[in-house]
Amino acid sequence: MQQKPARIRILDAAHELMTTLGLARVTTKEIARTAGCSEAALYKYFASKEELFVDVLRERLGPLLERLTAEPGERGVEENLTEIARRAALFYEQSFPIAASLYAEPQLKRRHEQAMREMGSGPHIPIQGLDAYLRAEQRAGRIHPSADTFAAASLFLGACAERAFAYDATEEARPPLDTFAPAFARTLLRGISPEAGPPEAS
Structure with missing residues (x-):
């Protein structure tokens, strides 16, 4: 099965972790690890954790x-x-x-x-x-x-x-x-x- 694009995997991981742990406790490093990519790759798509949070709300x-x-x-x-x-x-x-x-x-x-x-x-x-x-x-x-x-x-x-x-x-x-x-x-x-x-x- 073809893997989802990195941005989608990051949003999925962020949604899951933010829901279970809360925004304050989740780190971009943990989100990247769950998404199966590097933290540097995460920052290619999202400038900050706050921007990622807004996109999770908007897209999920x-x-x-x-x-x-x-x-x-x-x-x-x-x-x-x-x-x-x-x-x-x-x-x-x-x-x-x-x-x-x-x-x-x-x-x-x-x-x-x-x-x-x-x-x-x-x-x-x-x-x-x-x-x-x-x-x-x-x-x-x-x-x-x-x-x-x-x-x-x-x-x-x-x-x-x-x-x-x-x-x-x-x-x-x-x-x-x-x-x-x-x-x-x-x-x-x-x-x-x-x-x-x-x-x-x-």
Whole structure:
């Protein structure tokens, strides 16, 4: 069987090690060894561990984020929000073990945040994408005109992220995606729909 290209092997190894050990504990040397290549070969494809981390999220977990936005009028708002909630919750569930260890290493966290800014990436991007979708639906009359779409997007994705975080250290099972996603979509939509939108600011 033909061996995978080196870049793919490196991404596979990084994904596996970052998921099991956490970003802070994994070294590029260990990733290269697991991928069956030299550390010098790794740096031919990735400038830093932070860049490799971003590419792991984008290429291994990225498909989960493809519907964190949607075109207005494409299916119903509730159906779109249900799919966005399902994908977002699954993304955070799978990426949380990778990123959580950053908070134990302040220096690495600062380097990682700087790398994310330089690459135009970061956890705020999905919020901006969902906000843009909600504003488009608002212009189309399917979201209440006084609704704060940025606040709604932040609450929505924050709850999806919290589902990953809150149950990680407990023995309780996470709420199943098949019930969490539609229930949360319906709950948010009740607060921002044209029929039951928030009151005008005083």
